[in-house]
Amino acid sequence: MEHEAAEAGHAAGSGFPPFDQIGDFGVSQIFWLVLTFGVLYFAVATVFLPKIRKAVEDRDGAIKADVAKAAVLSASADASVKQFEAQIAEARARARDTASKAKAESDARTSAETTKVEADLNARLAAAEARINDTRAKAMANVSAVAEDAAAAIAERLTGAKPSPAAVKSAVAGVMGA
């Protein structure tokens, strides 16, 4: 089939135009090629490529500038973060300081109050104790007087004779002293 087609091509007289017509049209083809190619080259070299190249370079420049700007901004952001952190740390230290000072102050006040109250209490305790001892001594003295009276009365009832107060006193003292 291909053979037939090729044969037909020759039979129809088209021959092989690229070679057959080179004598007639070779110069014309080259002339128009040079002309159109030259026009395209001129347009490309003087107008279009410089424009495209400039756009590409401008974009690269813009990207580079933006990246540099972003780096600067990022660095300054880092710096302010650091500053901020320092401020926080300082504030925290100050707060801790204040808190510990307040605690020490309150501790001191508490202990002072405690000692004062304790001293007061101790004093009152001592006074109370003294009073108790006093009362007890007084009571004991009364007891010997009562016992003397009771012993004199008992002895008078039993013996009919009233004992001398000195004898009663010594007898009671002897019993109670034991």
Add this chain to the structure above:
Amino acid sequence: MSIATDPMHQFKLDRWFDFRIGDLDLSFTNSAFWMVVGVLVLIAFLAAATSKMKTVPTRMQSLAEIWYQFIAGIVKDVNHAPGKPFIPLVFTLFSFIFIANIVGMMPYWFTTTSHIAVTGFMAIFTIGLVVLVGIIKKGFGFLKIFVPSGVPFVLLLIVTPIEIISFLSRPISLGMRLFANMLGGHVALKVFAGFIPSLAVALGGVGMLMGGLLVMPLIVGVTALEFLVAFLQAYVFAMLTCVYLNDALGEAH
């Protein structure tokens, strides 16, 4: 056989307007017309894409930038810093060949790169430029590319002629590759497409069915492949231009 199935008819040049300077026939042909169309399409696109350049690009501007950076990337990878002045040239070469190939993919539109006169001239121009730049940059030292360093003298007697032949074959291979790819692809498309009417005529309804079910998918596939080739050949031409330029610009290899 009619135009419909003649695979070579699509490559025929037609004189549209007569134009002569002296003895030179510079007539405006269908080939010239589609070159003009291709260049106008490119300029229109680039003008629209670069009309308002923004830092945040529009879709068109983005496409133009990708296109530029694709070419600039090739030049930078192959030629490094000395290749920078050649970016516009490589860009134009790639764009011109690419648009010519793509224009050629449209039905009834002429493929200007399917003619050896066009691709051959571009190749000769490229190699001529390499030689010119080489002589300007290195003077007589440019000839060192034919004499590989570190090769014994006896071997140089063999290697140097080979290097010269390989250098001289560059414009031929460069021009022939593009020409043959575009010509062959379009011939293949036409021949495969021609199978359908041939089958229909030969086998009737069965032939039509076979054409539709077997040949049509093949044509669709080959068409897709041709779009790839259209890009690839432009890329290869631009790439090889850079590689050859390296002989003139780069350190001795």
